[in-house]
Amino acid sequence: MTVTHLMAATVVGLILVFVAFPIVVVMVVSFSSATYLTFPPPAFGLRWYSAYFGSDDWLQSTWLSLWVAAAVVALATLLGTLAALGIARLPGALRVLASALILSPLIVPVIVVAIGIYYSFARYGLVGSPTGLILAHTCLAAPFVVTSVGASLMGIDPRLEQAAYSLGATPAGTFLQITLPLIRPGILVGALFAFITSFDELVVALFISGSGAVTLPRRMWDDLLFQIEPTIAAVSTLTIVLTVVLMGCAHILGKRASI
């Protein structure tokens, strides 16, 4: 361990503190016993968690976010998996065109997507309804399913499917017994990403959730405009734990499937 090494380690250590510190502070503040936001907390307690669990508004938004995300997972995973299977076998030019459309939400700035959807959904009465949120979030989530299923399809040895055919399996039988089990990790990773995409989504929700479909991020945003009270820290901590657990699962699954 030379002096240079020690200096390098210190620099990287400080950068990592900068990365982790804000998240840690939010989690610590959520256990504060103070009635206002202060750090370090004078004492610890669960009052902000009981405030959250005692509030119908917060719980309603949480349930809405959870079931909208569940519907998005179902729609995006089904449509996305089918599309990934199709795109892999499309001829060149069509494949480029189809991929461009499906992957474009990853590039187009989210504010542009959000106001475009708001502009059109308002005419069809889809603003302020969970249906509108599900349709919009599915468009944002599907690209993740298509990329992760597409990646696991690329990893399949084509000889496996050929072997199944030559042993007399039907196309349907080959798909169900060979292809589907092999891409299952990719589908699961895509589904987890789809869930997080919808559950954390704020910008589209700001425009189309209206007053009838206030999701959890939307309620946090509305509350922040008026006050920075520690209930939001408690909600944040709960969502941090939920998303980190799900993303951790996706990360481990993705690694195991080497996609």
Add this chain to the structure above:
Amino acid sequence: MWQRAVPLLLAAPLLLFMLAFYAVPVLSMLMRSINDPFWTLSHYASLPGDTVFLKVFSNTLYTSLIVTLGTLVLGYPVALSLVRAPRWAPLILTLILLPFWTSVLVRSYAWMVLMGRHGLINEALLVAGMIDRPLRILNTPLATQIAMIHILLPYMVLPIANALRLIDPSLARASSGLGARPWATFRQITLPLSMPGVAAGVLLVFVLALGFYITPAMVGGPREITLSMLIAQQVDQLNWAHAATLSAVLLATALAIIAAFYRLPGIGNALRMSAR
């Protein structure tokens, strides 16, 4: 024939879904920039003389530039340590990924807690006696820059780490075997070979920073607004033609930057690698 139609039939449901609920809505909104109230390019023609637009646009580009530089300066050493210190790599990767997996809203809120008038930074500086009264940090451009650097850092670290991982370690050994000092080896071998990763990171961070809305709106305050915030304001005032024009400018800027970067050698590969 039927066999050849199967792939298209499989892809069709999602393609139609995304056309109906995403592509057509966005395009018909963008059309308002050229057909409101009749076919005209006047909304675009008035932009060069629009001082609000010019100020906001240059502020957005400037913010993206600072954030890109900030993530590069902080991200490169982290990426290097991720590859060079295998013993610490799992810890470093976890510390980078945990905030990455936390929503932008929550991380922006965390910075509000830290930078507020009675936030941790001000309290610490007061206790240390470095200031007599709280500094104004929240609702300044600096607050936006710090929070965005924090949020976008992983997008810089991961592609650079991937590029560094691909460098043949025998090159560095050969260089030092031939008498080069560590700094010379880094400058002449490691740095040039990691450039595709740097370019991929710069592209990702800059394009994402251009479109940032939540963070500048939460911690940046109403004075130094970004293009995304101006677009949202125009929508609130139901000024659809102007909102659509600004959206087209934002989208075109992002696409132009992506197109420019895609000509660089090796970047397509670096981006694909970091998408994993």
